[in-house]
Structure formats: C-alpha cells, structure tokens
Amino acid sequence: MSDGPTGPPQPRPHDLPDASGLVVGVLGGTGDQGRGLAYRLARAGQKVIIGSRVAERAGTAAAELGFGIEGAENAECARRSDVVIVAVPWEGHAKTLESLRDDLAGKLVIDCVNPLGFDKQGAYVLKPEEGSAAEQAAALLPDSRVTAAFHHLSAVLLQDPEIDEIDTDVMVLGEARADTDLVQALAARITGMRGVYAGRLRNAHQVESLVANLISVNRRYKAHAGLRVTDV
Numbered sequence: 606m607s608d609g610p611t612g613p614p615q616p617r618p619h620d621l622p623d624a625s626g627l628v629v630g631v632l633g634g635t636g637d638q639g640r641g642l643a644y645r646l647a648r649a650g651q652k653v654i655i656g657s658r659v660a661e662r663a664g665t666a667a668a669e670l671g672f673g674i675e676g677a678e679n680a681e682c683a684r685r686s687d688v689v690i691v692a693v694p695w696e697g698h699a700k701t702l703e704s705l706r707d708d709l710a711g712k713l714v715i716d717c718v719n720p721l722g723f724d725k726q727g728a729y730v731l732k733p734e735e736g737s738a739a740e741q742a743a744a745l746l747p748d749s750r751v752t753a754a755f756h757h758l759s760a761v762l763l764q765d766p767e768i769d770e771i772d773t774d775v776m777v778l779g780e781a782r783a784d785t786d787l788v789q790a791l792a793a794r795i796t797g798m799r800g801v802y803a804g805r806l807r808n809a810h811q812v813e814s815l816v817a818n819l820i821s822v823n824r825r826y827k828a829h830a831g832l833r834v835t836d837v
Contacts, residue, residue, distance in 0.1 A: 621790040621800075622783075625650060629791070630686030632656045632679055632701065633693035635666045638717065641763025642690055642755060645771065647672035649794040656682030656689075683708035688791065690755065691716045691742060695731070698738055702745045710748035715788055716809075717755035718742075719816040727824065728817040737809035739778065752779035753809045754788050754800065756816055759829035770797030773831030776812050778803050801834050 629646055633639040634655030647653040647670065655670075656679040657663035663676030683689055683705050689712050693701050698718050702709070718738040720731040735741040739753035754777040762768055775792040777800045779785040789800030803812060815832075822830045 621786050621793065624688075624787055624790040624794060627687040627787075627791070628652045628654065628685060630654045630656055630682040630689040632682060632689060632691050632705070634676075634682075635662050636692060636694065637760035637764070638755075638758070639690070639692035640666060640670060641758065641760045642692060642717075643667075643674055644670050644672070645763050645795045645798075646791070647674045649796065651791075651794060654682045654686055679705060680708045683712065686712065688713045688715065688787070690714075691718060692755075693718065695720045695738065699741060699745060702742055706746055706748070709746050712749050713784055713787060714742060714746060714749045714751045715755065715791075716742045716751060716753050717758075719756055719813045721817055721820075728820040730814040730817050732810065736807065737813055739806050739809035739813070743806055750779075750781065750784050751806065752777065752784050752788050753806060753812065754778070754792065756813055757819055757832050759823075759831065762829050771795055771831075772797045772833075774798070774834045775800045776803035776832070776834075777801060778806055778809050778812060780805055801837055 631639045631643045634643050635657045643653045653674045655663045655667045655676045660678040667674040667676035716739045720738050721728050733741045735744050743751040754775050777785045777788045785802050792798050792800035819830050
C-alpha cells in the first residue's frame, strides 16, 4: 500500500553540482582579492577571465598569474563569463555594477565586497542603504542571479604559490538553492576550501561585517585568520 504521492528525490545538503566547466570572470581582478581568487580557481583548473576598467591592466595581471588566465575590459569579461565574481573596491561597487547591468543580465553573480571604513582605531563596518553590498548588487542587477560569498579570505594566502591548501569555509548566501549550490561547488574546487550555505541575501550584512573582526584578529595575532563552521 502506498504511503502517498512521491516526487523526485530532494537534494541532500552535501550534494553539489559539477562546476568545473564554468567560465569564471573576476571583476576587480587586478586587486589583491580578485587576483587571489582568480589564481586559486585557475590553479584548480577553472577557466578564468580577469576584468578591469583598462584591458591592458587586466592583460598584464593575467600574464603574471599564468594558468591560462585571460584579461579583458570589464564589460567583455562579464559577457564571456558564466559566473562573475565582484571583487571591486566598495567605493566603486555601485558605479561599476550600474555600468555593467546589461552585460551581467542572466549571469550568476557572486558579490564578495565588504563595505568597510578605516580610521586610526582600525576597520569599522559601513551599512549600505540597501542593507549590504550583496543587496545593493541585487537591486542594481535585477536581471542577474546575485549571491554572496568569498568574504573572509586572506588575499595574502590566496596569492601565495607555496600554499597548497586554503584551510577555510566560505559562507554562501542567496535566494535560489540551485545558485547557492553552484557557488558552494565552485568554492570546493579550491583545495582545502568548503562552501557552506548561510541564508538568504537579507543575512549578508553580518557576513560582510565580520571581516572587520577578522582584520582585528589578524592585527593582534599577526595571522591570516579564516573561518570554520563545526558540526556540518
């Protein structure tokens, strides 16, 4: 006797899609965080395109990093990529995304920008009108699928060729399960790294803000601290 209607099996939390064939663009790829992410993903076998406002600058950075990374002007980078990581400075975040709205339409966008200010006491948190950098991105890119991830990574460790594993978890936020699963899978391409679902975009502010605390940790202990989530 049947217990009731059955549907397709539900995905389990640790079942992730194959992200190996995706072309990943990195806007702000000539900055420290962007270069680090581009290097790690390309080193893992991902096809990566670095974007910059100036194509020549992107090309120079790509050549320095190697692993088949290409450089392009931001709009071309966005158009040629399946997934686009936004790693631009907070000061240029809104203006950059506004200018690329059409080029990013239909793309999976991963925002890793941390709205922070700095003074003599160190880093402190800024709160955008929209609530977070990720929510600002979602408001500016209505035709894109915006997620948030890769906030708590040390650019120093990412760019160090002597380090084989990046021992950290990546908090992943977004509105659609398929999108956050894909971002988690992309994070898992980097040796030692794991993507962990951490809620919807409305929860992005505290994830972005935690970077201010990590900066304080790193200054006190002269470290490159990351995060690990236990019991998951």
